[in-house]
Amino acid sequence: MNAHSAELAGKARRQGGTKIGRSDLEKNGQLAIPLGRESREDLIAQSPEIQPDTQPDPEPTGDQSHTDLATDRALVITDFAPPSTTASERLMRLAFSMGVSHSTIVAPFRKPLRPRLLATVNTPLEGDRAAGMALRAGHFYIYGVKASFAQVDMGPLGNLSPPFERVVQGFTWLRDLATSGTPPQCRQVGERLLVSWLDANPVIGKGPAWKVENVGLRLLAWLVHAPLLISGEDRALRHRALNAISDTARWLDRHVGKADDRLGEVAGWCAITAAGLLLPEGKPRRLYGEAGLARALGEAVGEDGGLLSRSPDAQMQAIANLIDLRACYAAAGHEPPKLLATMLHMLVPPLLALTHSDGGLGNWQGSGATKASRLAQLIGASGVRTRPLKEPSGWGYQRVTARKATLLMDGSPPPLGQHARHGCASTLALEFSHAEHRLIVNCGGAALAGGQVPVRIEQGLRATAAHSTMVLGDANSTSVLIDGKLGSGVGEVQIDTRQVKLENGSATRIEASHDGYAGRFGLIHRRIVMLREDGQELRGEDVLVPSGRKGKRGKVPFAIRFHLGRNVEATLAESGKGASLSLPDGSLWQFVTGADSLSIDESMWVDGNGRPHPVQQLVIEGLASRGGGNFAWLLKRMG
Numbered sequence: 001m002n003a004h005s006a007e008l009a010g011k012a013r014r015q016g017g018t019k020i021g022r023s024d025l026e027k028n029g030q031l032a033i034p035l036g037r038e039s040r041e042d043l044i045a046q047s048p049e050i051q052p053d054t055q056p057d058p059e060p061t062g063d064q065s066h067t068d069l070a071t072d073r074a075l076v077i078t079d080f081a082p083p084s085t086t087a088s089e090r091l092m093r094l095a096f097s098m099g100v101s102h103s104t105i106v107a108p109f110r111k112p113l114r115p116r117l118l119a120t121v122n123t124p125l126e127g128d129r130a131a132g133m134a135l136r137a138g139h140f141y142i143y144g145v146k147a148s149f150a151q152v153d154m155g156p157l158g159n160l161s162p163p164f165e166r167v168v169q170g171f172t173w174l175r176d177l178a179t180s181g182t183p184p185q186c187r188q189v190g191e192r193l194l195v196s197w198l199d200a201n202p203v204i205g206k207g208p209a210w211k212v213e214n215v216g217l218r219l220l221a222w223l224v225h226a227p228l229l230i231s232g233e234d235r236a237l238r239h240r241a242l243n244a245i246s247d248t249a250r251w252l253d254r255h256v257g258k259a260d261d262r263l264g265e266v267a268g269w270c271a272i273t274a275a276g277l278l279l280p281e282g283k284p285r286r287l288y289g290e291a292g293l294a295r296a297l298g299e300a301v302g303e304d305g306g307l308l309s310r311s312p313d314a315q316m317q318a319i320a321n322l323i324d325l326r327a328c329y330a331a332a333g334h335e336p337p338k339l340l341a342t343m344l345h346m347l348v349p350p351l352l353a354l355t356h357s358d359g360g361l362g363n364w365q366g367s368g369a370t371k372a373s374r375l376a377q378l379i380g381a382s383g384v385r386t387r388p389l390k391e392p393s394g395w396g397y398q399r400v401t402a403r404k405a406t407l408l409m410d411g412s413p414p415p416l417g418q419h420a421r422h423g424c425a426s427t428l429a430l431e432f433s434h435a436e437h438r439l440i441v442n443c444g445g446a447a448l449a450g451g452q453v454p455v456r457i458e459q460g461l462r463a464t465a466a467h468s469t470m471v472l473g474d475a476n477s478t479s480v481l482i483d484g485k486l487g488s489g490v491g492e493v494q495i496d497t498r499q500v501k502l503e504n505g506s507a508t509r510i511e512a513s514h515d516g517y518a519g520r521f522g523l524i525h526r527r528i529v530m531l532r533e534d535g536q537e538l539r540g541e542d543v544l545v546p547s548g549r550k551g552k553r554g555k556v557p558f559a560i561r562f563h564l565g566r567n568v569e570a571t572l573a574e575s576g577k578g579a580s581l582s583l584p585d586g587s588l589w590q591f592v593t594g595a596d597s598l599s600i601d602e603s604m605w606v607d608g609n610g611r612p613h614p615v616q617q618l619v620i621e622g623l624a625s626r627g628g629g630n631f632a633w634l635l636k637r638m639g
Helices: 023-029 085-097 101-105 129-136 162-168 173-179 183-200 214-226 235-258 262-278 281-299 312-332 338-352 372-382 457-460
Strands: 062-070 139-142 146-147 398-404 407-409 429-436 437-441 470-472 492-502 505-514 523-532 537-544 555-564 571-572 580-582 588-595 598-606 614-624 629-637
Touching: 062 398, 062 407, 085 101, 085 139, 085 588, 101 281, 129 139, 129 183, 139 162, 173 183, 173 214, 183 235, 214 312, 235 262, 235 281, 262 281, 262 312, 281 338, 281 598, 312 372, 312 555, 312 598, 338 372, 398 505, 398 523, 407 505, 407 523, 537 588, 555 598, 555 629, 571 598, 571 614, 580 598
Parallel strands: none
Antiparallel strands: 062 492, 139 146, 398 407, 407 429, 429 437, 437 555, 470 555, 492 505, 505 523, 523 537, 537 629, 555 614, 571 580, 580 588, 588 629, 598 614
16 A cells, blocks of 8 residues: 555444343433423433334434444554555665664665754744743743752653653653744753753663653654754764764664553654654665554554544644654655645544634543643644544544534543553543533543642542542442553443434434443443533433343442533532532523432642642432432523
């Protein structure tokens, strides 16, 4: 296959999920809150499309889609072929992959050329100006935490928190520094920190600096922002830096396959390819890097363009790496392979599908709530002009828009352990926004722990209780492990999305269920939500259905949490079955539930800069029968 198209390999292996028919639900009297006073419209029991268990499933129509998402097919791996090459180039790439040096391949009878950079790179990506100004003042400024250079140990024994380690060892701070002023203004800081890092890491391959992802990010940053490091008058430093670039590229050639995950491997292959473009006699390395990058992207990205980690933050990192690599191609005067354009056009739409009404991203799989301005700058630098992906269900999310309202829902099993970075047990969690205000959110921020968010609560932020969904027995729907990984739990999710007609309009209805609590409590959690076409009303129902033919005896504690957005003030009604939500613009929303116990509790919301903000949460809690139950709720704008 050539570089003019990407081959989408692997087809969805559909597995039958737990079938819950209308007859089962009617036995438990599972009715929803009516839309109006005069009409009673049930979300489940009276839906004509749902048939009893004894009937075959209906075929999807134009206004109905039904998807079963099992763990092994929730995100289908996509395979990409490397750029087309000639026979001699393939031989050259093979020789380089077997350890033959690039100078021996290109000019076997000539003395290897001294390291130097062949071009200056101009990347369209911008950094954080505030962080750059802090660097010029002698401080790292990472996710709201300021640390002087003297306080940061860059060496192998340095015990840096994950965000600090990535920024310091990956030299991603160079982008911030470059944004804060002109090269002459910033060069002294860049050279100072480079010397400190080289002095602290004299041995190649030792310590956290030599994690594959950190090495890839560092090498790519050195190549892209070289004017801040080697354009001064200090020839000794220039020679030392160029040797470090050359040695780092050789180390990465041999160890790129040992990355912790696919995203780290993608960063490594991007750096190898960039080194092949910008260092002398680099054609074998470039060919080797292009082939490896194609393979790594194919194993990291699903068929609709979403990374298998399901993390918006990781999605943004992948886009940034490809933008920098494309800039390296432009600097070297090489036409980038079609693979880069194809991948950028695949990665951007699903990322945009997770934007709220304010244009920013939600809190999913450990990410913070990225601002609209930062996202817009990244998308602008990518050069991709597109709309949000209409149905990002392959990535595992559901998106519904209705005028000024946006509803996002996690409709997939969590990422597999091999892909998860800060995996969250967030299945069936939702976020809801109207205009510029987010009413229902998730806590988020696990990926940013180590800045203002303490590392000790990282696992708590990944728990089911940190998301706006139902929790049974104070247990996670999927086990949350250390190092960002996940264990057993949700194995299958069923999704049914359709348009429904109402007496005075229409609505989009999502019905989803997961089996995360089936093994422990013998219950299936089913969530049904409906968003009216005017965006003024969101109603839902959380249903518990026995996973077997007969429900177990006894009761299990439950809690349905709705974490509220920043600056949303909640006041509990006297009846204890509702709450008023006041927004900063003066609008008022009413939350009503049929349950007996509704309370307001404290919570936390983490923004895209890693800053935690105190917020409130509405909690419906009590004891549910193991024979099943239903809990309806309604969120409506009153004025």
